[in-house]
Amino acid sequence: MKKELNLSLDVYSPRWGRNDTYNLSFDREGISISNQSNAFSTSAKKDEFGYFSWTGYKDTLEKNSLMTIFANDSIYAPSIIPFAIESAWQSWIDGTPDDVISQAIIELFDWISLTAENKPSSDYWVGIF
Template identity: 30%
Template sequence: MKTTTVELNIFSPRWGHKDTYGVNLTENEMVITQGGRTAKCTSNGESDPIWSIEPLEKILNNDHIYPPSELEDLLEYAWQAWKDGKLTDAEVDTELQAVADWINTMTKAKPNTTFWSSYF
């Protein structure tokens, strides 16, 4: 069975450092883990992928990371391209790292005034 793992380092404003998010890809599942938390996307090839266990956005929000609303779609798109052989293991790693870089850029650019500190 085809499988690969990607490690993404995403900055957590809550903790002040980057946390590692593991992305494990197989032909049927994409599992994203960070610490003891897990989001899973399952595909049966006949319908849209289904996310389960815990919403990915909730895992990120817990660390004060507010990703783009398209994040799950972006991950599914890269996963599908990898499953279809359009991306190699190294290429899917590169593309997911680019998404992590985008999230880090957005996280570091969020409002950082006293007023917003209680919101973020």
């Protein structure tokens, strides 16, 4: 039985102009993600109906707490990210090897980083991104 999968993932933060580290953890109960200082964190667990419920930093019905953490660092990640992480967790629970899941999550976070690095940067967009 799998116990836990932990990854440290770097994502470019336009707010700071450098990479920030995000810590991701899968366990039998669900998903946890925090930034490098652990000042902002979120977790996801399945409810009694089998749907994921995210809770944590500035969680609202309109905005997923993971996406709010990213936005705090001026990272405007594609909206599919929480679902993609949920899918990876379910695959891990179902027996996909740790190394396969780890590589998939690294690829996903690399994509988030590239999205953040390639944001519009002309003078017109200053203050928006």
